[in-house]
Amino acid sequence: AATAGAPRGAFILFEGVDRSGKSTQAAKLVEALNAQGTRAELWRFPDRKGTVTGKAIDEYLSATAAAVSSSGTGGTEGGKSGAGLSDQAIHMMFSANRWEKSRALLEALQQGVTLVVDRYAYSGVAYTAAKRVPGCGVAWCKAPDTGLPAPDVTLWMALPPGAAAARGGFGGERYEEAGFQEQVRGVFAEVRDSSFVDVDASGSVEEVHQRASC
Numbered sequence: 001a002a003t004a005g006a007p008r009g010a011f012i013l014f015e016g017v018d019r020s021g022k023s024t025q026a027a028k029l030v031e032a033l034n035a036q037g038t039r040a041e042l043w044r045f046p047d048r049k050g051t052v053t054g055k056a057i058d059e060y061l062s063a064t065a066a067a068v069s070s071s072g073t074g075g076t077e078g079g080k081s082g083a084g085l086s087d088q089a090i091h092m093m094f095s096a097n098r099w100e101k102s103r104a105l106l107e108a109l110q111q112g113v114t115l116v117v118d119r120y121a122y123s124g125v126a127y128t129a130a131k132r133v134p135g136c137g138v139a140w141c142k143a144p145d146t147g148l149p150a151p152d153v154t155l156w157m158a159l160p161p162g163a164a165a166a167r168g169g170f171g172g173e174r175y176e177e178a179g180f181q182e183q184v185r186g187v188f189a190e191v192r193d194s195s196f197v198d199v200d201a202s203g204s205v206e207e208v209h210q211r212a213s214c
């Protein structure tokens with residue numbers, strides 16, 4: 001039940017390509033909000049642990065390059081049923097992963113908790129549409145997320161092309177490849193909406209934190 005009289009919490013979303021600093025900045029923002037007496041929680045998508053879809057998504061993302069090149073076959077790899085999911089099926093999994101958490105998300109906001117969220121539906125659209133699979137354009141990609149709770153603000157971690165890849169530290173997960181990341185960035189630019197606010201994500205962790213928290 002909603003806490004009587006409590007103002008609704010804010011839904012603050014971080015979006016950006018891999019290695020743009022979202023996770024670091026989201027964690028720092030939660031810390032700062034709690035320190036100033038605002039109840040805040042860090043959420044992230046995909047939610048790999050507290051969901052039915054999380055395990056398949058985790059298997060899909062950690063599958064090897066060999067599995068990537070055979071994606072679309074719907075086959076399996078090493079008994080990990082998530083690894084060989086088609087592009088369409090994994091897209092639905094990512095969306096379902098958000099829907100699995102949508103009720104809890106709304107409840108937390110109603111109880112006055114501010115949610116700082118690391119990736120959401122914009123990532124869902126950007127990563128799938130960037131694959132340029134015939135029939136899976138932006139409109140198709142957006143459809144399963146229609147009706148999800150919407151963020152109050154989307155902090156876009158803005159970096160010049162190539163800067164995220166230059167940071168290194170791509171961990172070998174699927175999608176962590178410079179060329180593909182540039183395609184992802186292009187779709188983000190196409191699907192950004194009025195919730196987007198650009199945060200200059202270059203410079204030190206502390207510098208970016210100051211920009212992200214004003």
Ligand code: TMP
Pocket residue numbers: 018045046061094095118119120121123124125127128174175176
């Ligand atoms: P992470 O690096 O933030 O843990 O996210 C894992 C990967 O999943 C990342 O490359 C972006 C991708 N992704 C999608 O493809 N679709 C989605 O809906 C989400 C939330 C993430």
Ligand code: MG
Pocket residue numbers: 018019173
């Ligand atoms: Mg990643």
